[in-house]
Amino acid sequence: MMRWVIPLCVRVIVGAALVGGVLPATAQQTWGRFGGWRGDGEDPLTEEERREQMRKRLEEMRKATPEQRREMELDRMLEFTVRAYELTDEQKPVVRAEMKKMADEYRAKAGPDADEMDRLRDQMSEFWLKRMSEPRAEGEEPQVPWNDPEFRRIGERMRELNEKHPFDFRASIERVEKLLPPEQVDKARQRREQFGQGMMERARERMEEMAQQVAREPENKELFERFSQMRERMAEWNRRRQEGQGGEDAGRGGDAPRPEASPVVQVHPWDAYLAEFTRRYSLDEGQRAAAASILADVRAREAKLRASQAAARASVEALTDAEARAKAIAELDAPIDVLFAELKARLSALLTAAQKQTGGR
Numbered sequence: 001m002m003r004w005v006i007p008l009c010v011r012v013i014v015g016a017a018l019v020g021g022v023l024p025a026t027a028q029q030t031w032g033r034f035g036g037w038r039g040d041g042e043d044p045l046t047e048e049e050r051r052e053q054m055r056k057r058l059e060e061m062r063k064a065t066p067e068q069r070r071e072m073e074l075d076r077m078l079e080f081t082v083r084a085y086e087l088t089d090e091q092k093p094v095v096r097a098e099m100k101k102m103a104d105e106y107r108a109k110a111g112p113d114a115d116e117m118d119r120l121r122d123q124m125s126e127f128w129l130k131r132m133s134e135p136r137a138e139g140e141e142p143q144v145p146w147n148d149p150e151f152r153r154i155g156e157r158m159r160e161l162n163e164k165h166p167f168d169f170r171a172s173i174e175r176v177e178k179l180l181p182p183e184q185v186d187k188a189r190q191r192r193e194q195f196g197q198g199m200m201e202r203a204r205e206r207m208e209e210m211a212q213q214v215a216r217e218p219e220n221k222e223l224f225e226r227f228s229q230m231r232e233r234m235a236e237w238n239r240r241r242q243e244g245q246g247g248e249d250a251g252r253g254g255d256a257p258r259p260e261a262s263p264v265v266q267v268h269p270w271d272a273y274l275a276e277f278t279r280r281y282s283l284d285e286g287q288r289a290a291a292a293s294i295l296a297d298v299r300a301r302e303a304k305l306r307a308s309q310a311a312a313r314a315s316v317e318a319l320t321d322a323e324a325r326a327k328a329i330a331e332l333d334a335p336i337d338v339l340f341a342e343l344k345a346r347l348s349a350l351l352t353a354a355q356k357q358t359g360g361r
Contacts, residue, residue, distance in 0.1 A: 058129040066118055074100055085180060085188045094179055102172050110165045120158045127151050155345070166353035192286075270299060270343060277347055281355045290350055298343045305335060 057076075061069050078096045081087065087095060107114040127148065177185045274295050277283075283291060306313075309332050316332065319325040348356075 055129065055133065058125050061125060062122070062129065066115075069118075070103070074103065081176070084192065085184060087180075091180065095176055098175055098179060102175065106165070106167060110161075113161050113165060117158060117161050120154050120161075123154050124151065124158070163356075166356070168354070169352045170354060268299070270295060270302075270340065273340075273343070274347070281351055283350070287350045291347055294343065294346045298339055298346075302336060302339050305339070 061072065064072060074096065078092065078099060081095060081099070082092060085091075085095075110117070274291060278288060278291065313329075313332060316325055316328040319328065
């Protein structure tokens with residue numbers, strides 16, 4: 001859990017937060033779950049509050065100079081670190097100086113590419129600011145720009161630069177924690193662990209809500225069954241984690257007593273992808289919780305998309321021309337393929353540089 005504290009902050013400071021074509025919102029949303037945690041027992045910010053904060057930050061960043069932007073991001077990430085470690089007034093300038101030193105070192109190594117990453121981030125922020133400022137109905141989510149070819153091109157270039165200049169996240173955490181007393185670091189880790197458990201519970205509740213929503217739509221019976229299976233795996237994983245058995249086998253049950261067998265439901269390909277992704281990169285508890293939340297979000301949007309396509313797909317299946325049918329199916333599948341690409345990109349954003357280098361070995 002704790003290796004997310006400085007990694008995400010430095011990614012933003014150096015302009016390398018967009019990994020694998022992932023958008024500022026992904027990094028901001030993931031980081032926001034921790035930044036919204038106030039450390040004093042209060043609940044995290046609501047999604048609407050986070051979006052409004054993000055919109056204001058993007059607006060402020062757009063009006064600032066490059067140097068001012070870096071200072072603003074540094075102040076913001078220091079604020080998160082203050083909450084996480086409960087820094088004293090005496091510790092704040094010391095930690096900030098170390099964080100700035102790390103960011104400056106990174107920029108020096110990246111050379112001209114650091115400035116390009118700044119420009120790319122600004123361009124992507126403009127996309128998001130435009131979408132977040134568009135009028136929408138109450139409760140409606142902002143339209144995401146993933147489908148925009150230019151936006152995806154910018155994201156791909158950012159991914160290339162980030163892979164070209166990886167950041168040693170673990171080393172950055174160690175540098176900050178060495179400035180603090182051991183007991184202060186241990187206490188922060190304990191609080192983060194508790195917060196991670198809360199994230200897991202909220203992810204479970206969100207999947208419950210999504211499953212109920214899908215259940216109300218008769219044409220989505222199969223999707224509801226899949227959601228139910230995913231919800232059951234989440235509950236099992238959480239139970240085993242609480243028993244100190246969480247890990248790669250969590251969710252599969254291992255040798256633990258199993259409930260009465262239920263009808264076999266085919267595993268959704270995206271569920272299988274996440275399971276393999278989790279195994280390959282050895283995700284920690286916090287990453288697993290965030291990954292589950294991402295999957296639930298994308299799967300819910302896929303369910304709505306398929307529901308809206310139900311009539312069209314029925315018509316396509318009735319086509320007798322095999323070539324025409326295949327072409328029509330491909331057109332219907334295209335937006336779903338985009339959702340899957342988004343899932344992969346958002347999951348990749350959760351990884352550290354070390355995990356990317358060792359994944360699959």
